[in-house]
Amino acid sequence: MVQNQAKYEKVINYIKENILKGDWPIGSKIPSQRKLAELFGVNRSTIVTALEELKADGLLEGVMGKGTIVVNNTWTLLATSPPPDWNETASSNLTKATQLGSVEGSEEHQDHFIQLSKGELAQDIFPTDHMQQVMMRLAGSLEPFGYEEPKGFLPLREAISEYMNRQGTEVSPSSILIVSGALQGLQLISAGLLYRGSTILLEKPSYLYSLQVFQSAGMKLLGLPMDDQGMNAAAIKKHYENEQSILYTIPCFHNPTGILMTEERRRELLNVCEQLRLPIIEDDIYRELWIDGPPPPSLKSLDQHGHVLYLGSLSKTLSPGLRIGWIAGPEQVIDRLADIKRQTDYGSSSLSQRVAAEWISSGLYENHLSFVREQLEKRRTKAMQILDDYMKDLAEWNVPAGGFLIWLKLKVKIPYKELYSKAYQQGILLNPGSIYTEESVPAIRLSYGYASMEDFEKGIKQLREIILKNR
Amino acid sequence: MVQNQAKYEKVINYIKENILKGDWPIGSKIPSQRKLAELFGVNRSTIVTALEELKADGLLEGVMGKGTIVVNNTWTLLATSPPPDWNETASSNLTKATQLGSVEGSEEHQDHFIQLSKGELAQDIFPTDHMQQVMMRLAGSLEPFGYEEPKGFLPLREAISEYMNRQGTEVSPSSILIVSGALQGLQLISAGLLYRGSTILLEKPSYLYSLQVFQSAGMKLLGLPMDDQGMNAAAIKKHYENEQSILYTIPCFHNPTGILMTEERRRELLNVCEQLRLPIIEDDIYRELWIDGPPPPSLKSLDQHGHVLYLGSLSKTLSPGLRIGWIAGPEQVIDRLADIKRQTDYGSSSLSQRVAAEWISSGLYENHLSFVREQLEKRRTKAMQILDDYMKDLAEWNVPAGGFLIWLKLKVKIPYKELYSKAYQQGILLNPGSIYTEESVPAIRLSYGYASMEDFEKGIKQLREIILKNR
Incomplete structure (x- = not known):
């Protein structure tokens, strides 16, 4: 598998380089799958996978009766290469966080997920009426x-x-x-x-x-x-x-x-x-x-x-x-x-x-803050009760004196990647602790500020089941 | 003068370095003016000037009965050094443009100036009523x-x-x-x-x-x-x-x-x-x-x-x-x-x-654009007439088919730095052509989009006089 991975990347790099240098201009047909397979000494399936990726990236296109042709050789080529001048840690973190959809501002079309970690206040805490007032006054x-x-x-x-x-x-x-x-x-x-x-x-x-x-x-x-x-x-x-x-x-x-x-x-x-x-x-x-x-x-x-x-x-x-x-x-x-x-x-x-x-x-801001604090106090009480109910034997946590974040340290050993992907499959979004360090840590960042408390309870209950099944 | 300049900078760098290394901690008294003058073999006036600059920068402070003491050694020190990792061209351009106040968004408290170059539409073209409507609707x-x-x-x-x-x-x-x-x-x-x-x-x-x-x-x-x-x-x-x-x-x-x-x-x-x-x-x-x-x-x-x-x-x-x-x-x-x-x-x-x-x-945007075009056409006509009246013998220019910029190429040789500083003294803000190249060019970027046409005429008239006096 590792060898296949390496060969597959070789194929991709070879094609990109030929496009970059202009040896394969836009509109030109690239070598046949058979020839590429021979050249790299790999199965045709490896070539097919590589070509599919380059097509998805927008560099190649299959044209009926013409084979596979080059369709772009400038910006798209730049955008599908590693970011320039970035060190590896940075770009791998970027990818990591993006893939997990776990960074503030990255959740596109995720309304149907239970957001157990989102670092933002819930929509029902948003001061719609006063925001309207402020905008009217401003207008x-x-x-x-x-x-x-x-x-x-x-x-x-x-x-x-x-x-x-x-x-x-x-x-x-x-x-x-x-x-x-x-x-x-x-x-x-x-x-x-x-x-x-x-x-x-x-x-x-x-x-x-x-x-x-x-x-x-x-x-x-x-x-x-x-x-x-x-x-x-x-x-x-x-x-x-x-x-x-x-x-x-x-x-x-x-x-x-x-x-x-x-x-x-x-x-x-x-x-x-x-x-x-x-x-x-x-x-x-x-x-x-x-x-x-x-x-x-x-x-x-x-x-x-x-x-x-x-x-x-x-x-x-x-x-x-x-x-x-x-x-x-x-x-x-x-x-x-x-x-x-x-x-x-x-x-x-x-x-x-x-x-x-x-x-x-x-002064509306200060009034609003009092309201936010009340809401957060209620949510914190409820969240602590939910964690007591479902996590006491599995994890440790702090009782925050403010804010909405809980650092849930798991006491059981489980494969974390699986934990997050299983949770994701069940519609639960979690920020793994590893986002916040350079190492893998047995912790999850929870937030009681965003999800409804019903969703929070549902999510924590499901999380418990996933942990129990996978430890 | 060049030698004095170099010595003066040496004094500044010497003091900064001592603060940076921690040899002169916060609250410590720096050497007397006499000692510093001896050390560098310069007049005390050079030392005084250097100390004044460092005081203005917030690094030193004169304290009654205590002499000159160090008051800051971290952020301010960083902020008064050249920007890190910037090449020289970039940082000297930054300074140049900033000093001239001639870049979009840099004009603080310049309401009393005639803006002959500003790259922005005039306030009377701003669609206040419709913006209010849009904000109300949104609210x-x-x-x-x-x-x-x-x-x-x-x-x-x-x-x-x-x-x-x-x-x-x-x-x-x-x-x-x-x-x-x-x-x-x-x-x-x-x-x-x-x-x-x-x-x-x-x-x-x-x-x-x-x-x-x-x-x-x-x-x-x-x-x-x-x-x-x-x-x-x-x-x-x-x-x-x-x-x-x-x-x-x-x-x-x-x-x-x-x-x-x-x-x-x-x-x-x-x-x-x-x-x-x-x-x-x-x-x-x-x-x-x-x-x-x-x-x-x-x-x-x-x-x-x-x-x-x-x-x-x-x-x-x-x-x-x-x-x-x-x-x-x-x-x-x-x-x-x-x-x-x-x-x-x-x-x-x-x-x-x-x-x-x-x-x-x-569709409000498209309606607004029609209005903007009408306004620009009127302003262009007037601006061309004003230039014809006052600049025909001194400069050449294009008639723009749109936008609001005129590239005024001067036909007379004059010292450009003086031109801009004299204009500034008379309350006229100009963007010198040299901002837009790497060389000194005999051109000025004018804009007929921002100043009132009365101000534009007044400004161009004054500009003519400044050119005539200084050529």
Whole structure:
């Protein structure tokens, strides 16, 4: 099988190369299956499979009475080759995550699935009525809008500044850059401030492992252990490598473990980073989703010397569809990032920025957050009960103090790939723990924020059965 | 002066390096001005200037009774160093364009300037009433929105598909990717399909020279001559370098020259590119702004074999603030780009996508285009008259058949840097031709689309005086 696989790939590469070099121009007939089989010393079935793949890719086409001909030799050829300049980890992760359909924003036509892991609030938490109100109000006072200021719509930056100040993190509007979600924030930081070969220290597991943003730019992820207080700050010194390192952390309701970093740990972390001159990215997009009580102060608010770049977002609290997030940090840094942002997409949607500004400055956002917290508390209670009912003997988990993520650590040994594909066949979508590390880990990221609690129960019950059958 | 400049930079680098290495930690006092002056063998004034710059950058602070102390050593230090991994051309272009405030989306607080070059439609062409209507309608039927499908909101892709089909360019919804403007489209193509070291063949001058998108990814721009039919297609063969080349063109109302490529030239271009297997990016964002008559068929519509990736946008016709554009191309290519887009920002604003879909599918967009064309025709007539009045002896220009750009070639020799800075001092913003090439060229990109015609006349009149005084 391995040998067949290798031969099959040889055939594919041979054909692609001949097309690329122009030896087989568009419209030309490629050699017969018999000849190709002879050339490579393989069965005709191997050739047929290879040709089928190239046809599906849009490079070849079977034409009645003419045999197989070349139909494309430029963009499609580029698009079916490995991504240029990406390291292997990054492109294999991309494929992995895409195939599993398990990354935020990737679920096309998956309405019929039970989403046990989706990192988004349920549609019944979406504030349709108030969103309508905001849009009507905005329409009523609409003025022409064009390209925005490089840092984003000023009234939105002012609203965010006031909002963060009330939360105890003092940030001026000129120290804020509006971005199209926190992911874009990371992209901009990667493109504008970091070097290829930089090391990113981070929690292990971490959401960041599921992204290509740093890895595709040639950076190395170095995971540090966590306990129930958050990232192990003492471990940083041991792992710290060089002046080009930075640290990435999700201190509030960490993705994927749900852990809330304690105030003591935050101070310790900041202290260590200051000593090592290690810049920090604080991804704080879950902060507002507290259930048991407001989280400790942000790292940014404790930071006296501009060590922290802060990421905020409306995606997890209001709607990911707005694509509104922000970076707060030293003004010189924000200026640089604004420049890069302008060179990337000329700024975020004016409409989204106006809608977001209206939500925050009117106070509707804060009201909505109270509602979200109530909903999450109810859902958490129910989810814990369901897990107690069906998973006690099979897994361990944390009770998150906020957010909607549960890190379900399985106590039984089972073949994980089979687990996920069986679940998928039964209409259950799961994010395997391995997306969030570099290794295979016996864990699943669950979310009680998206599926209805009836679906959640149904899904967990089915999951139990799959585990029992396959262990 | 050159020597002083070099010494001054040495001082700055010396201080930055000491901060970076941690030899001078935060809160520490740096050596006295006298000591630094001795160390470098320079006047104290040179040291003072260097320290002032580092203070303005946020790295140092003067503290009463304590001297000058270090206040930041991480992000700010990164942000005040040259961008990592950018080649010099790219970063110097960035600075150049930013300083001149002459790139789309960079004009902050410039309401009091006369914008003679701005690449955007005037506010009085913005369809405020209809935009209100569309938003009201949308609000009335609003449903919860979250992350969109990877290729973008399906009704928008369907609307664009139908729209392009009516224009003669057949594209299915699954062959369309919604992006946040054509610039992001270029970013995605650069990140997902092209290799570092690729050569981009393009018109010279070209809008692309003013961007960092390809150059910062290590690609080389190779400008080809133009005539009044468009890019010189025959020159491609002479300049064609290797299999990793691609071609970028703006065939309709080219930016910055305004030239419309003829149908004959389009066919010739496509032919040459097919022979060389040279993939084409067709940037067609000005197509709808025709005045004298509809443009020839798009390259994409003439293309039988997937050689062309097509860029469309609503930025130049409806509003740049929507941040809605699209890429159309072979489905496999669009799939790849959609993957990259999702990894970049999880898709474009749901609100903007819904508003755009409503505009196009309701027919309001086509009505608006008629209005835009009428306005542009009036503005063009007036602009030509103003140029005839004030520039006949000083410059040459084309009469654009559409769009809003004029490439004003000066016939007199004058120091261009002075020209632009004098104009700036008098409240006139100009895009110098040098932004659009790698050389200094005696040309200015004018736009009759943005400024009021009164301001346009005032600006051109002043420009005449500045030229006369400085030649």
